[in-house]
Every structure is written in structure tokens, then in C-alpha cells.
Amino acid sequence: MLINMQEGLSESNISFTNHDIAFVGEVLDRRGERAVEYIKSISNSLLQLDYDENEFTLNVDGTIINAERFDDYINSFKGKSIALETTTLGFVEIFYCCKALFDNKFPKVTLLYLEPLEYKRSSRSQIMHRHDFDLSEEFAGFRAIPGATIMLSDRYSQRGVFLLGFEERRLDRALEDYQMIQTSKSAVVFGVPAFKAGWEMNSFANNIRVIRDKKLRGGVHFCGANNPLSTLELLNKCYNTLNTDERMFISPIGTKPSGIGTILFVLEHSDVGILYDHPKQKSERSSEISKWHMFEVDF
Amino acid sequence: MKELNTLIQDVFSKNRAEEIGYDVWKHFVIPPFFDLLDIHSARKPRAIIGGRGCGKTMLLRYLSHQSMFSPLRDNIPDKDLSHIGLYWRPDTQFCNAMIKREVREDTWAGSFNHYVAIIVGLEVIRSLRSIANSSFPKINEGDINNLNFDRLTFFNPDLPNTFDELHNHLEGSLWEFESWVNDVRKKREPNFLPGKEFILALITIIKSQLSSLNNAIFFVYIDEFENLCEYQQQIINTWLKHSEVPLIFNLAMKRGSFENKKTLGQEFLADIHDLRKHDIEDYVLDNNFEVFAAEILFLTLSMANIDFQLPFDVNDMRDPNKISNRSTPDYRKNVLTVALNLFPQMSNKELAHQVFNDETLLNKLKDRLKKALDYRDSDISVDNFLRRDFPEASIITPALLYRKRVYPSDIIDELNTLEKGEHNRFTGRTGWIHNNFIACILQLYAPYSRSCPFYSGFQTFCSLSKGNLRHFLELCHKSLSKIPISIKHLPLNVDPGKQAEAARQASAAFLGEVRSFGKYGNQLHAFVLRLGSLFALSHQRLTLSENEQSHFTITKGFKQLDELDYDFINEAIKWSVLSMHTTTKKKDITQPEDIEYILNPIYAPYFYITYRKKRRLELSSDDFITLIRGNIDQFSELMKQYRRKWFVEADSLALPIFSILDEEPEC
Numbered sequence: 001m002l003i004n005m006q007e008g009l010s011e012s013n014i015s016f017t018n019h020d021i022a023f024v025g026e027v028l029d030r031r032g033e034r035a036v037e038y039i040k041s042i043s044n045s046l047l048q049l050d051y052d053e054n055e056f057t058l059n060v061d062g063t064i065i066n067a068e069r070f071d072d073y074i075n076s077f078k079g080k081s082i083a084l085e086t087t088t089l090g091f092v093e094i095f096y097c098c099k100a101l102f103d104n105k106f107p108k109v110t111l112l113y114l115e116p117l118e119y120k121r122s123s124r125s126q127i128m129h130r131h132d133f134d135l136s137e138e139f140a141g142f143r144a145i146p147g148a149t150i151m152l153s154d155r156y157s158q159r160g161v162f163l164l165g166f167e168e169r170r171l172d173r174a175l176e177d178y179q180m181i182q183t184s185k186s187a188v189v190f191g192v193p194a195f196k197a198g199w200e201m202n203s204f205a206n207n208i209r210v211i212r213d214k215k216l217r218g219g220v221h222f223c224g225a226n227n228p229l230s231t232l233e234l235l236n237k238c239y240n241t242l243n244t245d246e247r248m249f250i251s252p253i254g255t256k257p258s259g260i261g262t263i264l265f266v267l268e269h270s271d272v273g274i275l276y277d278h279p280k281q282k283s284e285r286s287s288e289i290s291k292w293h294m295f296e297v298d299f
Numbered sequence: 300m301k302e303l304n305t306l307i308q309d310v311f312s313k314n315r316a317e318e319i320g321y322d323v324w325k326h327f328v329i330p331p332f333f334d335l336l337d338i339h340s341a342r343k344p345r346a347i348i349g350g351r352g353c354g355k356t357m358l359l360r361y362l363s364h365q366s367m368f369s370p371l372r373d374n375i376p377d378k379d380l381s382h383i384g385l386y387w388r389p390d391t392q393f394c395n396a397m398i399k400r401e402v403r404e405d406t407w408a409g410s411f412n413h414y415v416a417i418i419v420g421l422e423v424i425r426s427l428r429s430i431a432n433s434s435f436p437k438i439n440e441g442d443i444n445n446l447n448f449d450r451l452t453f454f455n456p457d458l459p460n461t462f463d464e465l466h467n468h469l470e471g472s473l474w475e476f477e478s479w480v481n482d483v484r485k486k487r488e489p490n491f492l493p494g495k496e497f498i499l500a501l502i503t504i505i506k507s508q509l510s511s512l513n514n515a516i517f518f519v520y521i522d523e524f525e526n527l528c529e530y531q532q533q534i535i536n537t538w539l540k541h542s543e544v545p546l547i548f549n550l551a552m553k554r555g556s557f558e559n560k561k562t563l564g565q566e567f568l569a570d571i572h573d574l575r576k577h578d579i580e581d582y583v584l585d586n587n588f589e590v591f592a593a594e595i596l597f598l599t600l601s602m603a604n605i606d607f608q609l610p611f612d613v614n615d616m617r618d619p620n621k622i623s624n625r626s627t628p629d630y631r632k633n634v635l636t637v638a639l640n641l642f643p644q645m646s647n648k649e650l651a652h653q654v655f656n657d658e659t660l661l662n663k664l665k666d667r668l669k670k671a672l673d674y675r676d677s678d679i680s681v682d683n684f685l686r687r688d689f690p691e692a693s694i695i696t697p698a699l700l701y702r703k704r705v706y707p708s709d710i711i712d713e714l715n716t717l718e719k720g721e722h723n724r725f726t727g728r729t730g731w732i733h734n735n736f737i738a739c740i741l742q743l744y745a746p747y748s749r750s751c752p753f754y755s756g757f758q759t760f761c762s763l764s765k766g767n768l769r770h771f772l773e774l775c776h777k778s779l780s781k782i783p784i785s786i787k788h789l790p791l792n793v794d795p796g797k798q799a800e801a802a803r804q805a806s807a808a809f810l811g812e813v814r815s816f817g818k819y820g821n822q823l824h825a826f827v828l829r830l831g832s833l834f835a836l837s838h839q840r841l842t843l844s845e846n847e848q849s850h851f852t853i854t855k856g857f858k859q860l861d862e863l864d865y866d867f868i869n870e871a872i873k874w875s876v877l878s879m880h881t882t883t884k885k886k887d888i889t890q891p892e893d894i895e896y897i898l899n900p901i902y903a904p905y906f907y908i909t910y911r912k913k914r915r916l917e918l919s920s921d922d923f924i925t926l927i928r929g930n931i932d933q934f935s936e937l938m939k940q941y942r943r944k945w946f947v948e949a950d951s952l953a954l955p956i957f958s959i960l961d962e963e964p965e966c
Contacts, residue, residue: 056400066401068484141818144396149481151473152390154317155421172815177526179317179356180388209811215318273481275392 001264002298003229007291011038014294019043019110020080023097025088026050028283035087035114043083051092053143053278058096067096068146074100083110091252091259091276092145095266099147102267102299113256113293115195115226116286140278142174148266150249150273152180157246159218160186160275161238163231163262165254168206170277174251175214178275187218189234191225191255195290199225203254223261225254228295231261239269249273257293264297310603311776315769316356321386324369325602327361328594328616330354331626332582338362338382341575344539347520347551349579350875352769358579359386359520359551364426368433375435380515383430385422387519391526393480398528402483411531412494414476419498419519421469424462426517427505437511446508454497455490495538499546506545516545525556537562540573554580555872580875584766590631592761592771593638599772607791609637635757642778644756645795647736651690653752660743664694667742670948671700671841677707684714692717692725694743695735698843701946737909738846741838745907754802754904755795762910763802763900767875770809770901777801799904806904816874819867822927823876826867829926829934830898831906836938837916838908840945847913850880850897856919867927868896875899 006014022043027033040046050059051067058067065073074082074097084097094111101109144150152158160181162171171188175181188211194200210216221238223230235250242248250272252259266272319326336345349355360366362384368375397407397414427443448465451458459468472489479486498519506512521535539548540562550557557576560568570576583591594616601613610633615621624630645653654660668681677700684696692714699705713731716723725731737753744751754763760778764771781797793801810831813824830851837848853860860868871877880895900910918926925937942949 056396068400068482139818139820142392144392144480146396146400146480147482149393149396149477151393151477151480169814169820172812173817173820176351176812176815177817178390178392179315180390209808213808213812 001232001268003232003264004296004298005227005229006294006296007226009291011292014292016042016083016110016112016294018081019083021045021047021077022083022085023047023049023089023093024085025090025093027088028281029286031114031116031286031289032088034289035085035112039083039085039112049089049093049097051090051096053092053140053145056146058093067092070096071100071103074106075104078104078106081108081110082106083112086111086256086260087114090278090281091256091263092278094260095145095148095263095274098263098267098297106299108296108298111260111293111295111297113226113260113295115290115293117196117288117290118286139170139173140280142177142275142277145274145276148272148274150247150275152178152249152275154180154182157243158182158185159238159242159246159248160251161189161235161248162186162216162251163189163191163254163258164203164207165191166202166206167253167279168210170253170279171207171251172210172214173277174253174275175210175216183214183216183218185218186216187221187238188216189221189223189231189254189258191258192222194225195255223258226257226291226293228257228261228264231258232265235262235265239265239272247271247273249275251275253277257295260295267299310600310605310779311772316354316360319357319360321360321363321365322369322371323357323360324366324617325371326598327357327366328591328598329619329622330358330583331586331591331622333619333622335582336577339378340381342516342544342547344542344547344574345518345549346557346574346576347549347579348554348557348576349551349583350554350767350873352767352875353580353583354768355551355579356522357768359384359522362386362518362520364422364429368426368429368435370432370434373434375433377437377511377514379435380430380512383426383515383517385419385426385517385519386522387418387422388522389418389527391523393477394527394531396480397531400483404530406488408530408534409491410476410480410489411534413489413491415494415534416492416497417469417473417476419494420492420501421466421473422519423498423501423505423517424466424469427462438509442509446505448501448504450504451497451500454492454500457490494534495546495548502545516547518547518549520549520551522551524550525552525558529559529561532559533561533563536560536568537564540566540568550574553873554578554875555869580766583768587626587631588766589638589758589761590625590634592764592768593634593757594625595768595772596638596641596775597634607637607641609633638757641792642755642757642760642775642798643792643795644759645752647691647732650740650752651694651736654694654740654743655685655687655690659747663743663746664697667697668700671697672707674841675700675707679707679711683711686714686718689714689717689725691732691736695725695731695739698735698739698742698841698846699731701841702844735843735846737911738838738843741907741909742843745835745838750796750799750803751904751907752795752799754910755798759910760798760802763806763903765878765900767899767901770805773805773808774798774802777805802904806902809901810905813874813876816876817870819870822867823871823874826871826927827876827898827902831902831908832938833926833941834898834908834916835906836941836947837945839947841948842946845914845916847909847911848916849900849903849909850895850912851916851918851923852893852895853923854917854919856921856923858921858924860920860924864924864927871896 008014022039024036024039024046027036047061056067057064058070082101084094086094098109164171190200190203192200221234223234239248250262252262266274316323347355363386364383367379367384397410430438431440431443443462446462447460449460459465475489479489502517535548542548597609598613598616600607611630615624654664665681668684672679684693686693696710699710700707713723713725717725740753741751760771760774763774778793778798778801781801782793810827813827814820816823834848872879876899877896880897881892882895895915897912903910922937925933
């Protein structure tokens with residue numbers, strides 16, 4: 001698998017060719033709006049995707065289909081070029097798109113991602129809680145994603161890799177709800193370099209309590225918050241150090257590019273599961289746009 | 300003096316059952332209520348109920364074969380075979396994948412049966428291994444290796460007939476099953492085993508070949524029952540309803556979450572007829588919690604080789620036959636004395652002296668007196684109210700001065716009679732000191748965000764943790780961590796000021812955890828901040844006429860609570876953010892019951908509010924709705940209304956504890 005990455009301060013800095021089909025998600029803020037506008041301008045057809053974690057279904061432009069049949073649906077686009085607008089698409093939607101393309105042996109997929117310039121701060125006190133961010137509504141909770149399901153158990157050796165973002169409650173809840181997770185072997189990954197210099201402190205400050213209280217001792221790693229390739233490489237390294245009787249699962253609760261890295265890794269490692277909490281993202285969660293990214297994945 | 304050979308700060312590095320592992324025998328203090336569980340004679344299924352931190356998981360692990368047949372245990376009697384515990388905490392995110400997905404409901408039901416058959420079947424096999432490796436003399440490795448499982452091939456011809464091979468095969472089946480659940484469309488459906496029937500057959504085969512297991516009974520404990528899918532709960536409920544020797548199914552769950560009692564048939568589970576509920580939180584609180592908590596503390600310290608030269612044997616704590624020895628008044632007194640020495644508590648007089656000896660607090664007291672006298676247009680000097688030999692009385696005088704029915708000169712008269720040792724309203728039946736002292740102390744400390752020693756002391760730690768052993772141990776851990784590393788000798792005790800600091804830190808940390816509490820985590824966190832702030836505001840009333848409010852009732856307002864609001868309350872109870880208490884109005888027993896909601900006292904040090912259940916606040920349904928789902932403007936308005944109603948100084952809302960009000964409006 002090869003990943004060609006481009007980044008720039010505007011769309012003019014990245015060379016994004018026309019695509020036949022583009023999948024987009026729900027627009028929640030100006031950044032998403034801009035991303036969808038752009039991808040629409042360079043795609044012949046636009047389709048909106050929305051995953052329902054309770055029903056295990058995908059809503060494709062109003063048509064509900066079993067998420068596990070999405071590969072049949074994608075197969076009808078064989079021979080066409082596909083782009084994913086990942087600023088607006090959720091993690092699971094990106095997973096099913098990539099999986100369907102990979103399983104159907106599409107040669108490549110192009111992903112667009114726009115970094116935020118600022119995230120929305122929490123409405124709580126700025127002085128006492130300056131690392132708080134208001135990015136998600138309540139979480140549905142960790143629910144299995146068919147195709148990347150893993151059975152968590154403390155009976156067998158399992159190593160978790162948590163890709164962290166700003167919202168420490170996502171890590172906290174994973175460890176609260178699934179106390180069979182073997183924290184002594186679980187690793188955490190921070191997005192460093194962060195989208196913006198200094199933002200890594202938000203992740204450190206917010207997650208450190210949980211890491212300490214829940215005694216996560218499987219290692220601390222760093223890889224670029226906007227770099228799926230570095231996530232992919234890191235996960236490969238973690239995987240290669242597994243003992244013969246060990247299983248691995250990944251919890252991508254950090255940035256979208258790290259989630260993309262996770263998906264690309266899992267496509268090639270069907271024995272690795274994903275633990276995901278399906279956040280309902282808040283509208284207007286970010287303001288303004290920082291960098292534009294294009295990730296061209298050659299399967 | 301005895302030298303410490305362990306760093307005392309490290310003693311509590313493992314305070315959760317999950318960190319200890321499955322064999323908790325060495326770590327487990329037999330709780331005083333243990334006999335209520337009737338482990339060896341009851342045949343009725345149990346529902347073990349309790350919130351996080353109450354010791355439920357530890358108890359379940361203790362009841363499991365890994366602990367009961369621990370290699371660390373000597374002299375295991377035959378009767379212990381009458382309770383072979385098989386503990387299973389299902390992975391609920393995996394179980395929740397076993398619904399819908401264009402798979403027929405009966406297929407999912409079959410798959411869940413298969414899953415339980417494998418999981419519990421494996422646990423039966425592991426239990427035999429535990430017994431064989433334990434000091435129990437009648438079964439050894441050779442016995443279990445000679446077992447023949449030929450008859451299991453009726454279920455599946457691929458099942459092997461030897462012990463080790465069956466173990467490996469079932470493990471392989473588990474991976475095969477996981478793989479199928481992951482991809483039901485493309486992977487071959489496994490040959491499903493029938494859950495209960497398979498396990499029963501396995502047990503029957505084992506018992507038929509090992510005569511020493513003739514009277515053995517296997518108890519399956521399924522934890523987190525509330526998080527399973529409805530059909531999965533119904534399957535388990537059916538097994539539970541029809542449980543009989545030698546296989547009894549039992550449940551464990553959080554409080555307030557035993558909602559689904561349906562079985563696969565027309566019947567429902569009936570509480571007394573089909574199962575016996577054991578509320579561990581109630582048991583812990585109702586059975587000498589202080590002694591039990593102290594015992595856990597001392598066993599933990601002794602396991603770290605910190606010998607407190609205790610006047611009792613910690614080994615007795617592990618012995619179910621010694622419960623009665625541990626319930627004598629002398630034993631309890633001994634245990635509590637050592638605990639109180641380790642975490643000394645300040646008396647009210649000491650708390651009051653501390654105010655007089657601390658310039659900042661004394662100045663605050665003088666300032667409050669001056670403002671109160673100005674309010675009363677009195678020209679009596681502040682100094683007349685400051686009686687160094689009667690500091691408790693002096694500290695409550697500002698609150699008395701704000702009460703219109705009491706004249707400043709009356710208070711001076713009462714102080715004088717107090718000094719003369721005559722009958723007075725401070726210490727007499729009116730009980731001014733008794734009724735107001737703690738509230739006044741908290742008022743003095745709150746503005747400076749300083750740790751208040753009211754939150755120190757072993758008994759205070761017990762009150763703050765209110766049956767939550769994890770909270771209790773964390774309070775101890777954080778306090779002991781404040782002992783200077785240079786101190787290496789016993790006897791040890793932790794300065795009350797340091798304990799109070801620890802309590803405040805622990806309180807803030809536990810408050811932070813609320814956001815991870817289930818589906819309403821964020822909302823629960825905001826609710827605790829709001830409710831705590833409202834109680835903190837009530838503690839700032841100048842008159843302190845209704846002081847130490849830490850619980851509330853909901854009265855009728857214009858708006859009614861909707862279904863989601865009640866669901867939210869249930870979640871708050873389930874996660875022990877609130878506890879619920881029903882009372883009949885004492886004056887008239889024909890009146891309906893009141894429901895009181897009590898904020899978990901562990902959050903009290905964070906908000907400088909009382910942890911004692913003293914007075915309640917009556918909140919209208921409108922105000923309560925604002926607390927749980929009002930926007931920030933509505934909440935700020937609510938706080939302002941109460942500030943006016945409660946006669947709180949306008950600048951009080953600027954205190955750091957009310958920083959929640961600095962919020963920006965939500966977008």
C-alpha cells in the first residue's frame with residue numbers, strides 16, 4: 001500500500017484531479033462546508049454517507065443499506081475513480097468505504113481533509129479548564145464495527161493502542177466500560193506534531209489523569225496528528241512486536257488523519273480489531289481552516 | 300521505633316480488583332455481611348447489586364474458583380466444592396454486535412447460546428485445573444487428565460475427548476466464533492452448541508468420573524448483565540429461573556439497572572421466588588463500614604510488609620470462620636483506634652483554634668463580623684465578639700448577627716454567660732454552636748480555596764466514601780502520599796491539613812471521572828458542577844439559617860419532568876452520583892413518601908460543602924430541569940435568584956468555586 005500525501009494552505013496548493021464519485025458526510029461547520037464545496041467542484045457525482053451504529057446500516061443519499069453489503073454497492077462503481085471527503089465523513093463511514101474499495105480491488109482512493117484553525121473551546125471556565133474542548137455531544141458508547149470486531153478479554157493476552165485526541169473522557173470511558181482491557185499492556189499515541197504548535201499540550205494535559213489513574217503502561221508513542229502514514233507505520237511497529245499469543249486492537253479516538261491511518265492498517269490486518277465510541281459531533285465544532293490535505297492511497 | 304521497609308506511598312498502587320487478577324484470596328477481607336450471602340447452603344440464584352467501587356467485582360472474584368481454590372490457600376475443606384464460582388464479565392460491545400445485521404433472530408439466539416457454552420465451558424475446565432493445583436487433596440492433575448469427554452460428541456462430532464484437547468478446542472471455537480460474528484456474511488456459521496445444556500452435560504460427565512465432585516455445585520456469575528442485549532438477558536433470565544443443582548446462574552449489575560426480567564416464555568423473574576437480591580452497597584454501609592474499611596486498609600498495609608504492630612491478627616480477616624471474632628466490641632475498638640491514630644481528626648475546638656491562629660482566617664472572621672455589625676447598624680466593637688478562650692462561639696457570631704431576631708447585645712450577653720460557665724444559648728438547648736459551627740468554618744475557608752481540615756480524619760474519610768471502598772482507599776492513598784519520604788519510622792500519622800489537601804485532590808479527581816459515566820457522562824458532570832455550586836451557594840448564606848444542605852427533593856413546579864429526565868436520574872443513581880432515600884413525612888404517616896436525592900459526599904470537599912446529611916433543599920421541578928438541561932444563561936439566572944432569596948453577598952458568586960458561572964453562552 002502506498003500513500004501519496006500533499007498539503008497546502010489552500011486548495012490551489014494541492015493537485016486534486018477530477019473524480020467520478022465523491023462521498024461526503026454531514027456538514028457541521030464552515031470547514032466542512034468549504035471541503036464539500038470544493039470536492040463537489042471536482043467530482044461528477046456526490047453521495048452523502050451516514051452510518052447508524054445501532055442498526056449497522058449506512059444511509060447512502062437516503063437509501064439505507066446493511067453496512068456489510070456496502071462492498072456490493074461499491075462494486076457497481078468498478079472502473080470509476082472515487083474520492084472521500086474525510087473532513088465531513090465519520091470514521092466508520094471512511095472505514096466502510098476504504099474496506100469496500102480494498103476488498104473489491106479498486107486500485108486507489110483519494111481522501112481530502114481540511115485541518116481546523118481553531119477548535120471550539122468548552123463553555124466551562126477558561127481559567128480553570130483551559131484545555132477543555134467542546135467537540136462532541138454525548139457518545140453512543142463503544143459499539144462493535146462489523147468487519148473490525150474484536151472480543152475483549154482479560155483471559156487472553158491483548159494489547160490495545162489508543163490514538164488520543166483532546167477529549168480524555170473517550171479514553172476514560174473505554175477503560176471504565178471495558179475493565180477487561182489490559183491497561184498494563186496498552187499503549188497511547190499522541191498526535192505530535194499537532195495540527196498547531198502547542199495543541200499537543202491539550203492532549204497531554206487532558207489525558208494524563210486517565211493514563212495515570214488507569215495505569216496505562218504499554219508505552220507512549222508520538223506520530224503526526226495530520227499524518228496517516230506515520231500512524232500506519234507506528235501501528236505496523238506495534239504489530240510487529242506482538243508476541244505469538246497476543247492480539248491487538250486499536251481505539252482511534254484522536255484526529256481524523258490518525259483514524260485514516262488506523263483504517264489503512266486494519267485493511268491489511270484482519271486479525272486486528274477496532275474499539276470505537278461513535279461520537280455525535282457538535283455543530284460548529286471548529287472555526288476557520290488551516291491546512292488542506294490530500295491523501296492518495298494506492299492499494 | 301520500627302523502620303518501614305516499604306515506601307508507604309506505593310502501598311495502594313493496586314486498588315481495583317481488575318489490577319489484582321482473578322486470584323484475590325490473599326487480598327480479600329471477608330466482609331462482615333459475608334454470611335448473608337449464604338454461600339454454602341443457598342441454592343437460589345443471586346443477583347449481586349452494587350455501584351462502582353463498592354467491592355462487587357472483588358467479591359465476585361473471591362467467590363470464583365481462582366480464589367476459592369487458590370494455590371495460596373491451605374486446608375481447603377470438602378464443603379468448598381458446594382460452591383465452585385465461575386465468573387464471566389461479558390464484553391458487551393461484542394455482545395451488542397450479535398443483533399440485526401440481516402441475521403435471523405433465532406440465529407442470534409443460537410449464537411449467544413454457543414458463545415456462553417464456550418465461555419462457561421472453558422471456565423468449568425479452568426475450575427478443575429484450579430482445584431487440581433490447589434491444596435485440596437482429593438483431585439489432582441492426573442485425575443483431570445484421565446477424564447474422558449467422548450459423550451460430548453453428541454453435540455458436535457469434532458469435540459475431542461481429553462481434557463487438554465477439549466480446552467484447546469473450545470479456545471479455538473471461541474476465535475472461530477469471533478471471526479464469524481465479525482463477518483457473518485462471508486464466514487461459515489459455526490455449529491452452535493446449546494448453552495445451558497452443553498454446560499450441564501460437561502458438568503455431568505465430569506461428576507460421573509470424579510466421585511469427589513459428587514456434591515459439587517457450579518455457580519455462574521454473569522457481571523454487567525444490564526449491558527447485554529434484551530434477547531441475551533431473556534436467555535439468561537430463563538436459565539436463571541430454571542437453575543438447579545449442579546448449575547446455578549447468577550447475575551451482577553449496578554444499582555437501578557435490573558430492568559428486564561422477561562424470560563423466553565410467558566414468565567417473568569420473580570424477586571423472592573426465583574432469586575435473592577444482595578445489594579452490596581447496602582450491606583457494606585449497614586454492617587460496620589468503618590471497621591471493614593479499616594480492616595481493608597490494614598490488610599493492604601500488612602501485605603506491603605508495613606507492620607503497624609496491630610493488636611489483632613490480619614490473617615483473621617481472610618477467614619470466613621473468624622467473622623464472629625471480628626465483631627466483638629473490643630476488636631472493633633482496637634481496629635478503629637489504630638485507624639484514628641493514623642488519620643487523626645480535628646475536634647471542633649481544634650478547628651476553631653486553628654482559625655484564631657491563622658492570620659488570614661482570623662482577618663476574614665473579623666471582616667465578616669464588621670460587615671454583620673454594619674448591617675445591624677451596631678457600633679459594638681468587633682473585638683467584643685472575639686473570645687480567644689471560646690473560639691467556637693466567636694466563629695459563629697457573624698451568622699447570628701445577621702439574624703434579625705437576635706440583637707447584637709443579646710449575643711454579647713450570651714458570650715458573657717458562656718465565659719462565666721452559666722447556662723447559655725451557645726452550648727445549651729438552643730445549640731447555636733452545635734447547629735452552626737461547621738457551616739461557619741466552611742464559610743471561612745471557601746473564599747481562599749484552602750483545604751479545610753473539616754475533611755480530615757478516618758471517620759470523615761468513611762463518611763466521604765459512603766460505602767465506596769475505592770474512594771476510601773484513594774483518600775488513604777493520597778493522604779499517605781503526603782507523608783514526607785524522609786519519614787521512615789512508625790508510628791505514623793498524617794497531619795489533618797495534609798489529609799484535607801488529599802481529600803480535596805481526590806474529590807476533584809473523582810469529579811473529573813464523572814464524564815466517563817455512561818451515556819449521559821458529560822451531562823452528569825455538568826449536573827454535579829451545577830448542583831454542587833448551588834449547595835455551595837446555600838453554604839454562603841449570611842444567616843446560615845438553613846445550613847449544611849447537601850440533599851434535595853423535587854417539588855411541583857410549572858414544568859413536569861419528562862421520560863428523559865427520569866432516565867437521567869436513573870443514570871445518576873446507577874453511577875452513584877446521586878443516591879436516593881425515601882422518607883415518610885414524620886408528622887403525618889398518611890402523607891405520601893418523599894424521595895430525597897443525596898449528592899455523593901465524595902464531591903463535598905471540591906465544593907466546600909458538608910458531607911453530612913443535615914438539611915434538605917426543596918427544588919421545584921423547574922429548577923431541577925434547569926440543573927440537568929438548562930442552558931448556561933438559565934443556570935446563571937437560577938443562581939442569581941437563589942443568591943437573592945438566600946441573602947448571599949453579591950460578590951460571593953465571584954468566588955473560585957463558582958467559576959462554572961464564568962461560562963460563555965452555548966452556541
